[in-house]
Amino acid sequence: MKRLFLGAAALAALVLVGGAQAQQPINVKIGIITDMSSLYADIAGPGSVAAARLAIADFKKLHPNVNVEILVGDHLNKPDVGTQLANQFIDVDKVDMLIDTPNSGVALAISQVAANKNVIYIVSGAAASDLTGPKCNANTIHWTYDTWMLANGTGSALVKTGGTSWFFLTSDYAFGHALERDTMAVVKASGGNVIGAVRHPLNTNDFSSFLLQAQASKAKVIGLANAGGDTINSIKQAAEFGIVAGGQSLAGLLVFASDVNALGLKTAQGLVLTESWYWDMNDANREWKKRWDAERKDPSKLPTMIHAGVYSAILHYLKAVVAEGGAKDGKTMVAKMKSMPTDDILFGKGTIDPNGRKRHPAYLLEVKKPDESKYPGDIYKVRATIPADQAFRPAKDSGCPLVN
Amino acid sequence: MFEFCLPAILGGKCIPSAALFGQLLIGLINGSFYALLSLGLAVIFGMLNIINFAHGAQYMLGAFTAYLLLQLTGLGYWPALVIAPIVVGITGIIVERTMLQWLYKLDHLYGLLLTFGIALILEGVVRNKYGSAGLPYTLPDSLRGGQNLGFMFLPNYRAWVIGASLVVCFGTWFIIERTRLGAYLRAATENPTLVRAFGINVPRMITLTYGFGVALAAFAGVMAAPIYNVSPQMGSELIIVVFAVVVIGGMGSILGAIFTGFGLGVIEGLTKVFFPEASNTVIFVIMAIVLLVRPAGLFGRRA
Numbered sequence: 001m002k003r004l005f006l007g008a009a010a011l012a013a014l015v016l017v018g019g020a021q022a023q024q025p026i027n028v029k030i031g032i033i034t035d036m037s038s039l040y041a042d043i044a045g046p047g048s049v050a051a052a053r054l055a056i057a058d059f060k061k062l063h064p065n066v067n068v069e070i071l072v073g074d075h076l077n078k079p080d081v082g083t084q085l086a087n088q089f090i091d092v093d094k095v096d097m098l099i100d101t102p103n104s105g106v107a108l109a110i111s112q113v114a115a116n117k118n119v120i121y122i123v124s125g126a127a128a129s130d131l132t133g134p135k136c137n138a139n140t141i142h143w144t145y146d147t148w149m150l151a152n153g154t155g156s157a158l159v160k161t162g163g164t165s166w167f168f169l170t171s172d173y174a175f176g177h178a179l180e181r182d183t184m185a186v187v188k189a190s191g192g193n194v195i196g197a198v199r200h201p202l203n204t205n206d207f208s209s210f211l212l213q214a215q216a217s218k219a220k221v222i223g224l225a226n227a228g229g230d231t232i233n234s235i236k237q238a239a240e241f242g243i244v245a246g247g248q249s250l251a252g253l254l255v256f257a258s259d260v261n262a263l264g265l266k267t268a269q270g271l272v273l274t275e276s277w278y279w280d281m282n283d284a285n286r287e288w289k290k291r292w293d294a295e296r297k298d299p300s301k302l303p304t305m306i307h308a309g310v311y312s313a314i315l316h317y318l319k320a321v322v323a324e325g326g327a328k329d330g331k332t333m334v335a336k337m338k339s340m341p342t343d344d345i346l347f348g349k350g351t352i353d354p355n356g357r358k359r360h361p362a363y364l365l366e367v368k369k370p371d372e373s374k375y376p377g378d379i380y381k382v383r384a385t386i387p388a389d390q391a392f393r394p395a396k397d398s399g400c401p402l403v404n
Numbered sequence: 405m406f407e408f409c410l411p412a413i414l415g416g417k418c419i420p421s422a423a424l425f426g427q428l429l430i431g432l433i434n435g436s437f438y439a440l441l442s443l444g445l446a447v448i449f450g451m452l453n454i455i456n457f458a459h460g461a462q463y464m465l466g467a468f469t470a471y472l473l474l475q476l477t478g479l480g481y482w483p484a485l486v487i488a489p490i491v492v493g494i495t496g497i498i499v500e501r502t503m504l505q506w507l508y509k510l511d512h513l514y515g516l517l518l519t520f521g522i523a524l525i526l527e528g529v530v531r532n533k534y535g536s537a538g539l540p541y542t543l544p545d546s547l548r549g550g551q552n553l554g555f556m557f558l559p560n561y562r563a564w565v566i567g568a569s570l571v572v573c574f575g576t577w578f579i580i581e582r583t584r585l586g587a588y589l590r591a592a593t594e595n596p597t598l599v600r601a602f603g604i605n606v607p608r609m610i611t612l613t614y615g616f617g618v619a620l621a622a623f624a625g626v627m628a629a630p631i632y633n634v635s636p637q638m639g640s641e642l643i644i645v646v647f648a649v650v651v652i653g654g655m656g657s658i659l660g661a662i663f664t665g666f667g668l669g670v671i672e673g674l675t676k677v678f679f680p681e682a683s684n685t686v687i688f689v690i691m692a693i694v695l696l697v698r699p700a701g702l703f704g705r706r707a
Contacts, residue, residue, distance in 0.1 A: 037528075039637065042537040172681055200676075201684040203641050205632055206437075208430045209676035209683075212556060216423055229641075232538055232633040240543065240559045240631055242550060256537075262633060264540030301535065 023065035028327045030314065031089035031098045033082055033110060034125065036074040039228050040102035042258040044125040044306045048100045050295035051307040054288070055314035063322055071095060075106050082106035086113040086121075096327035097122065097317055100310055104128035104175040114139040120330040120337075122317065124309035127227075127254060128178045129393060132357040136400035139330040141337065143358045144309030145276045147179045148393040150253050153274030153386055155186035157364050158221055158251055166251075167219035168197035169210050169234055171226035176202075179225040179253050187223075195219045200230070207234045211241050215248065223251045231255060232262050239267050257302045260367055260379050268379075271367040276360060276391070277305035277346060278380050284345040302377050308346045313358075316342045350388060355400035362391035410678055417678050426556030427677050428670060433562045435669020436569035437624060441642065442649040442661040443573055444620035447580070450656030451593050451613045454504060454515040459646070460639030461523035462618045465492045466625025467634045468530060471539050481544035481630065488626045489619035496618025500611050523640070531636040538635035547630075565627055572623065573662045580658055589613060645684075648691045653703050660703025 032052060034044045049072055056068045071093055075082035082101065089095045090113070098114060101107040102125030114121035115137040122141045123131055129148040131140060166187050170180040176199070184194050195217050198210050211234070214222045222243065224234050231252055238250055252259075255273040279289040279302060288311075292303045320336040321327050328336075334356070342350040342358065350360040365380040373379060395403045409418040419427075441463060448456045469491050470484035479487065499522065507514045543561055550559035580586035592599045592606045600606050625639075632638060649668055653660030668687055675686040694702060 037531065037536075039536050039635075041531070042535045045536075198680050200680055204684065205638075205642055206434050208433070208562070209427055209673050210680065212423070212426050212430060213677065215557070216420075229538065229633045229635055229637070232635075236633065237631055240550075240561060242557055242559070246557075258535070258537040262538035262540060262635070264542060266542050267540070298535075 024325075026063075026066045026321060026326050028066065028068045028097070028318065028321055029071065029093065029095040030068060031071045031073065031086075031093065031095035032100050032310075033073045033075050033085050033089070033098055033106075034100040035077055035102050036072065038077055040077070040125065042301065043228075043256045043304045044100055044102040044310075046298075047292070047296055047301060047303060047307040048124070048310045050292055051303070051311040052099070052314055053295055054291055055311045055318070059315060059318045063318070066318060066322065068318070075101065075103065077103050077106065079105050079109040083109045083113055086110045087117075090117050090119050095119070096321075097330075097333070099123075099313060100125045100306070102126060102306065104131075104178070105173070107131060108135060108174075111135065111137060111140045114330060118330045120317070120333045122313045124313055125306045128175055129182060129398075130174075130178060132353070132355040132393075132398055132400055134399045134401075136355045136398070136402055138356075138402060139334055141313070141334060141352060141356045141358060143313045144305050145362070146357070146392070147175070147182045147254075149276070149362050149391055150274050151179060151182035151186045152393075153362050153364050153391065154251050154253055154272060155183045155223075156190045157274075157384065158249070158272060159187055159190035159192040163221035163249060163251070164192040165219045166192060166194050166221045166223050167214045167217040168194070168223045168225050169207070169214060170197055170199050171230055172199040172201055175227065176225050180223075183223055183225060183253055200226070202230065204230055205233065207237045208241065210234075211238055211243060215241065215243055215246070219248065221249050221251050223253055225253050227254045228259070232259055235263055235271065236267055244270065256304045256306075257377075257379060258304060261302060265368060265370045265373055265379065268367045269369045272383070273365055273367075274362055274386075275305045275365055276362045277308040278363060278365060278382070279303050279308075280378060280380070281363070281382060288346060312342070312344045312347050315344050316340070353392075353395040353398075354403050355395045355398045356402070357392055357395065357398070359388045359392050361388050362386045415678065419677060422555035423677075427673050429553075429556065429558065430562075431670035431673025432666055433566050433669070434673060435666035436566045436573075437628065437642075437665075438646055438649050438669050439573050439662045439665025440569050440624040440627070441621060441646040442653065442665050443576055443658065444617040444624075445646060445650050446653070446656055446658050446661035447576065447620070448614055448617035449650070450658065451589055452504075452610055453508065453512065453593075454519070454614070455512055456614075456617065457516055457520040457643070458499070458523040458526065459519075459618075459621050460641075460643030461526040462492055462496065462621040462639070463625040463628070463642065464530065464636060464639035465495070465526065466622030467541070467629040467632075467638065468534070468539070468625075469622065470626045470629045471541050471634055474541070481626070484629075485623070485626050489622040492622035492625075493615040493619030497611055497615040499618075500614040504614065505607065505611070523643075527636050527640060534636065536636060538633040538638075541629040541634050543630045561630060568627065572620070573665075576620070577658050577662065645687055648687045652687075652691050652694045652701055654701025655704065657701065657703040660701060664702060 036045050073085040097120045099122045104126040107126035124144045129146040131142045170176045252273045260268050338352045347360040364384040407418045408421050408424045466488045469488035473479040473484045547561045596606045653664035676683045
């Protein structure tokens with residue numbers, strides 16, 4: 001665990017400049033609970049810390065009286081470790097807010113801790129839509145994306161373009177089941193049908209047996225309701241078995257820019273997927289990526305939507321802190337954040353639903369062919385923009401008790 | 405079309421017999437990876453009495469070396485298949501000379517802990533440098549495409565994997581069990597002092613054997629790179645299964661490692677069809693049963 005203090009020299013300079021304004025100093029402590037060392041370290045992890053630093057630096061330009069300290073904890077993808085970290089951050093380190101957490105299992109556990117101890121918790125990294133569904137609470141905001149958004153974006157788009165019959169390869173745990181359930185619902189609602197599904201254990205190395213079953217099903221679309229290494233292995237081996245060449249198409253239901261990098265464009269080309277942010281979409285994002293690169297100090301990495309979400313969420317939180325005149329308890333801060341419209345350079349204008357669901361547009365993307373990619377990181381074509389009001393589940397359908 | 409059904413007591417699921425052939429073949433192919441990896445482990449355990457927990461990390465290093473050769477020098481799959489095992493084998497030799505050789509007289513546990521530590525360090529260093537998502541490595545052009553066998557589409561690469569694995573496995577078995585060099589090696593394991601008295605440099609032979617076992621892991625790593633995700637954790641995901649294979653086959657038994665590797669690949673493949681959720685536990689269930697009935701493993705010599 002690292003304590004990251006902002007440079008003392010920079011602080012001194014800001015005190016000199018800001019002194020004339022004679023504003024009350026506001027101190028805020030943020031705990032980032034993420035995966036620093038394992039399979040989700042590239043989609044969140046150190047990149048999320050870099051994004052948090054950028055948000056704080058940008059906010060301090062406007063509000064030099066706000067001092068933010070960041071603490072980082074590694075949850076090792078274990079719900080018990082995540083819960084213990086959250087407790088320690090809240091009880092011992094007295095943090096005002098917790099953020100990030102790739103891994104739905106860990107995020108659901110921390111969400112409970114945040115509610116019990118009345119601290120605000122913003123999820124950028126995890127996917128399960130249950131966080132704003134039956135398991136929602138008044139202390140949690142789900143920021144960047146969720147399984148409903150992924151299913152809705154990719155599922156309905158593919159059914160509309162002729163992918164009317166589906167076969168699922170599903171990761172056999174909470175996240176995979178949620179993604180499969182949400183996507184099946186969308187496929188059926190859009191007029192498609194589900195032919196079959198096979199559940200594979202988490203971290204499966206060889207998918208050839210499952211792919212043969214999918215191939216034999218003659219379904220037009222093979223939906224990959226899995227993530228990370230499992231998705232990469234499925235896609236790599238699907239190419240080998242000539243699945244796409246044989247006329248079936250693959251739907252990556254949760255694919256990050258870093259996964260596309262791991263596959264290479266030659267293998268991943270043509271894959272359709274949904275994300276809520278892509279670095280190369282406009283000048284503001286490209287400009288932000290340069291600053292993120294400088295902070296991340298690893299030219300081989302790409303910023304993901306989770307990183308952008310951490311940036312955007314911290315900015316909005318700090319705005320609410322200033323509006324409240326200081327970092328208050330979790331329920332107060334969440335209520336304040338819900339009452340204010342969101343606005344930042346990465347996601348544009350947005351809102352937060354009563355169930356804690358942050359709402360912004362999502363993008364249907366297609367992986368470029370190798371000869372279409374002009375520079376490293378040039379990986380997606382934007383096929384469609386899904387407006388904010390359609391991109392996420394309507395609050396009234398969420399089953400969240402906070403919605404009346 | 406004929407159908408193959410499970411007995412009703414096992415759920416009674418049916419699949420067409422053509423699909424069953426396909427799944428059997430797939431199982432054999434996956435089994436050839438298990439066989440290659442467990443072969444290296446069996447050689448190292450049989451000859452050195454070291455439980456080489458770094459085997460998964462060395463397999464991962466093989467795949468990463470192939471990636472680096474391509475990125476830094478432009479050397480493709482075929483040269484990598486020769487160079488990567490040599491490079492990783494040399495690192496194995498360094499490990500044996502500097503660390504492992506002091507542990508032969510101690511309990512197995514010390515070697516296991518040392519190699520486990522080495523595995524964690526290797527994995528951590530690679531993750532720190534290359535991240536966790538993995539690196540791209542594509543199929544060599546000469547092995548793209550595949551054959552339609554009627555009952556399934558067999559990618560050329562998989563056919564190559566099964567062929568190469570069979571040659572390497574039985575080649576290794578032949579050298580150790582049927583040649584003069586192998587006889588020296590086996591004699592050195594039984595009674596190193598006596599073999600030394602005949603003027604044979606036993607420590608050097610042991611070092612080279614470890615290097616060879618490690619090179620086998622790296623060879624499997626290069627074979628895996630085009631079809632599996634090349635990531636720092638690729639080895640640790642596989643190594644536990646491979647250990648189970650070695651235990652079922654009988655620790656240190658080379659033929660045992662080969663036959664169990666292929667056999668369990670087939671059983672796992674069938675489980676993926678009939679009970680997919682259980683596919684990563686079935687090997688451990690078999691291991692438990694085998695240990696109860698034959699504690700030394702199916703091919704183990706000593707009880």
